[in-house]
Amino acid sequence: MKYCIKCGQTLEDHGQQCPACLHEVKRIHGHLAFAPKLAEDGEGFEAEYFLKLSNLEPASFWFRSRNRLLIWALQKYFPGAASFMEIGCGTGFVLSGISEAIPELALSGSEVFSAGLALAAERLPGVELFQMDARHIPFRDEFDVIGAFDVLEHVKEDEEVLSQIYQATRKGGGILVTVPHHRFLWSQVDEHARHMRRYSSRELKDKVRRAGFDVVKLTSFVSTLLPLLVVSRFRQRLSAKESDPGSEFRIGSFLNATFERMMDAERFLVRSGISFPVGGSLLLVARRK
Numbered sequence: 001m002k003y004c005i006k007c008g009q010t011l012e013d014h015g016q017q018c019p020a021c022l023h024e025v026k027r028i029h030g031h032l033a034f035a036p037k038l039a040e041d042g043e044g045f046e047a048e049y050f051l052k053l054s055n056l057e058p059a060s061f062w063f064r065s066r067n068r069l070l071i072w073a074l075q076k077y078f079p080g081a082a083s084f085m086e087i088g089c090g091t092g093f094v095l096s097g098i099s100e101a102i103p104e105l106a107l108s109g110s111e112v113f114s115a116g117l118a119l120a121a122e123r124l125p126g127v128e129l130f131q132m133d134a135r136h137i138p139f140r141d142e143f144d145v146i147g148a149f150d151v152l153e154h155v156k157e158d159e160e161v162l163s164q165i166y167q168a169t170r171k172g173g174g175i176l177v178t179v180p181h182h183r184f185l186w187s188q189v190d191e192h193a194r195h196m197r198r199y200s201s202r203e204l205k206d207k208v209r210r211a212g213f214d215v216v217k218l219t220s221f222v223s224t225l226l227p228l229l230v231v232s233r234f235r236q237r238l239s240a241k242e243s244d245p246g247s248e249f250r251i252g253s254f255l256n257a258t259f260e261r262m263m264d265a266e267r268f269l270v271r272s273g274i275s276f277p278v279g280g281s282l283l284l285v286a287r288r289k
């Protein structure tokens with residue numbers, strides 16, 4: 001169900017004027033924009049950032065492996081899902097992977113920065129894309145599954161986002177969430193990426209439960225690479241300002257391929273039922289009651 005972001009009136013379609021308060025959702029570059037004031041905040045920076053990201057993702061072991069893990073989780077925990085919405089879809093790399101693996105799933109993507117949507121639109125013909133603030137989601141009981149991948153750590157009001165997501169999912173549906181794991185790994189990488197926090201597994205689980213969900217799977221990933229991550233972050237702390245936060249992604253192709261194989265092995269273990277207690281990131285799957 002769709003509703004008016006201004007007055008809460010139920011709507012057939014977000015593209016129409018609200019019959020109750022006459023509010024009309026703006027469009028930016030053709031996409032419905034529910035929070036246009038936020039859309040172009042720091043647009044120059046975001047446009048450049050998303051462009052860099054979209055060149056990096058297809059070859060990077062990290063983005064490729066995360067996609068495979070997410071597709072596995074989606075198929076395993078929500079095999080009957082007909083609709084999926086991603087919050088913070090960025091350049092559309094995750095949605096394009098899902099669309100290839102599960103073509104029958106109806107996909108939607110939202111992003112607060114309109115610069116990401118322009119790139120996502122190129123990758124995702126036929127996917128509904130809109131600009132939205134995750135703290136104000138104009139849907140109720142609408143999507144079988146909602147995904148937020150490395151999004152919650154950017155938002156001060158992460159619990160508000162989770163309860164909005166709860167409202168927007170259908171009963172029996174649920175969520176897939178990834179966040180950075182372990183507070184002790186906090187470094188300039190997090191600051192550069194404008195993270196508010198890294199999560200302990202307890203914190204993530206508690207917040208998701210308070211929003212109303214039942215947690216069905218929680219595992220760390222990038223676990224086999226944790227020792228390397230610790231060294232890399234520790235060296236950055238020592239070398240202070242000069243370090244380059246993007247350097248962890250710019251590794252040689254041999255290392256990239258090796259790390260990808262390690263992530264394959266890790267995923268094999270997760271699929272067989274193992275949950276890793278430590279790692280660079282957390283994956284959580286939860287169901288709406």
Ligand SMILES: [Zn+2]
Nearest residue numbers: 004007018021
């Ligand atoms: Zn209205």
